[in-house]
Amino acid sequence: MTRRVILIVLDSVGIGEMVDAGDYGDIGSDTLGNISKAVGGISLPNMEKIGLGHITGIKGVNKVDSPTGSFGKCAELSRGKDTVTGHWEIAGVVLKEPLNTYPNGFPKEIIQEFEEKIGRKIIGNKVASGTEIIKELGEEHVRTGFPIVYTSADSVFQIAAHEEVISLDELYKMCKIAREMFVGEKAVGRIIARPFVGKDGDFTRTANRRDFALDPFDKTMLDYIKEKGLDVMAVGKIEDIYNKRGITDAVHIKGNMDGVDKTIEYMKGTAKGIIFTNLVDFDMLYGHRNDFKGYAKALIDFDNRVPEIISSMREEDILILTADHGCDPTTESTDHSREYVPVLIYGMQVKSGANIGIRKSFSDIGKTVLDLLEIKNELYGESFAKEIIK
Known part of the structure; x- marks a missing residue:
């Protein structure tokens, strides 16, 4: 039985344009792929081992013969490409209408x-x-x-x-x-x-x-976990994104590396449930500023911490790495981009080399988390738990 899920959102680390990217002005966006090309190839050996190179083509990241984890990618079903929409959908709330934007300023x-x-x-x-x-x-x-x-x-x-x-x-x-x-x-x-x-x-x-933030418009995976009496530990802006709903403990951070530190601190504790982390530097410091070199370095810095995260895991823990949208720093736009997001899953219980394919919604992640924690639910989405567990 899975006692804990460590879910880390690499904010804006998209993995290629979705089929409807043209509706958002995002044709050609591929945050991870374009960064890797722009820097002449990027080395991310630890995520590569889990299976990152099997999801899509990334210059410098190879397909390995025996991935240590499972992998795939998710499409966004909601209308939109912002942080709240992406995170809410990860937790099972799909928006049929996009949240309001004000491209000409406020009335x-x-x-x-x-x-x-x-x-x-x-x-x-x-x-x-x-x-x-x-x-x-x-x-x-x-x-x-x-x-x-x-x-x-x-x-x-x-x-x-x-x-x-x-x-x-x-x-x-x-x-x-x-x-x-x-x-x-x-x-x-x-x-x-x-x-x-x-x-x-x-x-x-x-x-x-x-x-x-607003309260999520429907029940989320966090609500289900909290109602079950388990812990929902939020790192970074997770607490803000869900307006504190479904959160049992939270800590704010000062940068990606502090976020990894705080995640590991939670992992060393005895709490059961989910540790849910957002690492915002990718988006805030590099994506929106079109700084592809800084973005590449931030990816390398995170990848260098992956072994430390893994070594802090217990036998029953499962690690999921994903994103909430894209923000391609190589395009003219400084805004988010409509992209698929990667999904990497690792743990002692996780199959090596299982490909979960292209999921129809980010909410498949939340549905899977609840299945892994053996929580009955009516969350939107289709679980891939059976595809990844040995």
């Missing part, structure tokens, strides 16, 4: 209502890169005290503020006000606090980011 009446409720004017109100907009408007923000509001191709309302101008507590309060506003027909997936520090010309974002 005047929404901004006026927000300004009245926070007692300040705002600046910005457009689609922008988070790092670029603080370069552009950071000095004006410091001078005026007006928070910077912006969005992206994702379903987000983001508020950037200098920590010495607007305190973290006040910034988070502003986000909570926005969260109460953006519901119903106006709903966005996340309200995001984007604090920064420094002086003009040298502003840098801090690790005090907070995401304020």
Whole structure:
């Protein structure tokens, strides 16, 4: 019997365009494949051993004769390509309609209502890169005290503020006000606090980011696990993505490597259930900034930690590595991309070399997790547990 599942989402590590990528302007996107080509081949020997090279062609990553784990990829059934949509679907919630986006900025009446409720004017109100907009408007923000509001191709309302101008507590309060506003027909997936520090010309974002999400629209695998009396340990922004629902313990992180450290700390404990980790640096620091070299290094850095993760596993543990969407840094776009996501499964109970093929939905992952934990459920999806367990 599986006592614990360690589910790690490599945020934005997509593995090739989906058949409907054209509907999203993402023809040619292949986050992992294009990065590997751009750097002349990437070495990821530890994920290669599990079976990464068997999922798709990745320059520098080979098909091995005897993979140590099982492998495959998942299509996204939901409409959309953002973090909340991807994570919710992993946990069994499929969105028939995409969450709202605001490609031309937010309507005047929404901004006026927000300004009245926070007692300040705002600046910005457009689609922008988070790092670029603080370069552009950071000095004006410091001078005026007006928070910077912006969005992206994702379903987000983001508020950037200098920590010495607007305190973290006040910034988070502003986000909570926005969260109460953006519901119903106006709903966005996340309200995001984007604090920064420094002086003009040298502003840098801090690790005090907070995401304020909606409650998932249906019951998730996390709810099922918690109701069973098992532990749901969230690492990184997992707690925020699910608005704390179904979570029994959570820790926020300062970067990918800290996320791996915190995951391993949980693994060394005695809790049973799921350790659910999001490693956001791939997306936040490299994908959205079109930094394919930095992205490649981050992939190598994570791969170097895989043996440590595996050595921390118990005999009954199962490790699943996947992603939530793509964010190809080699394309002109700085936004997420509509891609398949990889699935790598490892553990003493897992078959070597089992190919689970192309799954119809990310939710097959959540359905499988519940089967592995022997939890009866009505979650959407089709479990691949029988295909991977010896």
